[in-house]
Amino acid sequence: MDGREVTGQASPGRWGDRDFIRVWDARPPTPLRDEQLDILATVVKDGYRKGARILDLGCGTGNVEKLILDRLPVARFTCVDRSPVMLEFARDKLKDHDGQCNLVQSELGRLSPLRLPGRPFQFVISVNVIHELTHAAKHRLFRSCRDAIARAGMLLIIDRLAIDNRRLRGPYQSVLQRLQRVHGVDTGEYSAHFADPGHKDDEHAATLDQYFRWLLQAGFHPTLLHLHFHKALIAAVPEKPAH
Ligand SMILES: C[S@@+](CC[C@H](N)C(=O)[O-])C[C@H]1O[C@@H](n2cnc3c(N)ncnc32)[C@H](O)[C@@H]1O
Incomplete structure (x- = not known):
């Protein structure tokens, strides 16, 4: 891998635990996650201009x-993650693409896109990460993304949304149970507890409305490309050219 930069770092928590990561990284694929990732990869492939760099926010093990x-x-790619252990796994997984993937250890809440190699980016992507950031950090990050993205660039986010499981328990349970039945998936983001009215979200998932509001405030034009229960694929393009 070429280049490595360390900017301010908070504790990576479980993402710094080698044993946890080994199990997490070896988990079997699920058809629902695979489908959304396939859609994201298709959008990137169809729009990619040769030579352009993709910024991945929270790259994890490089999947x-x-x-x-x-x-x-x-x-x-420029791949950012705050966990040195996740980056170590990523380095190994991507070793056949040495020179194409620039791994950067950085805390997203303090990301300085102006210092990132490869800017402006044609694509900025983030998969299953943003819900781990506080709302204030999300807001800041979207502004940073706006500074880092090319004129004809695109931000693509896959993440879990906050759901109102207290007032909308019935339809959520129906949809979740159907997904579990049809696709045989009942773990992770598709666990039954997400439709349980007593479930307390201990992370910082945001609603679709909040995502759209923050993205608009940051100068993006957002849209929803795909949704499975509460797992959304959001695309956003710059509202006005910055570069
Ligand atoms: C669920 S994993 C997702 C990894 C990868 N995007 C994937 O889908 O396979 C979340 C990743 O986000 C990283 N992460 C979470 N909060 C972060 C933060 N504030 N700054 C940088 N990285 C963060 C973690 O270290 C971890 O690697």
Whole structure:
């Protein structure tokens, strides 16, 4: 991998625990996650301009890079994560693409896009990360993304949304149980407890309305590309050219 930068770092928590990560990284694929990732990879592949760099916010062990590189072998990435252990796994997983993936250890809440190699980025992607940031940090990050993205660039986010499981328990349970039945998926983001009215979200998932409001405030034009229960794929393009 070329280049490595360390900017301010908070504790990575479970994402710094090698044993936890080994189990997490070896978990079997699920059809619902695979479908959304396939849609994201298709959008990137169809729009990618040769030589452009993709910024991945919270790259983890490099799974998303691997998936995109399988379809688009010329893709180049700047991969940001605060966990040195996740980056270590990513380095190993992406070793066949040495020189195409620039791994950067950084806390997203303090990300300075102006210092990132490869700016402006044609694509900024983030998969299953944003709900771990506080709302204030999300807001700041979207503004940073706006500064980091190319004129014809696109932000693509896959993440879990906050749901009103107290007032809308009935329909949520129906949809979740149907997804579990049809696709045989009942763990992770599709666990039954997400439709339980007593479930307390201990992370910082945001509603779709909040995402759209923050993205609009940051100068993006957002849209929803895909939704499975509360797992959304959001795309956003710059509202006005910055570069
Ligand atoms: C659920 S994993 C997702 C990894 C990868 N995007 C994927 O889908 O396979 C979440 C990742 O986000 C990273 N992360 C969470 N909060 C972060 C923060 N504030 N700054 C930088 N990285 C963060 C974690 O270290 C972890 O690698």
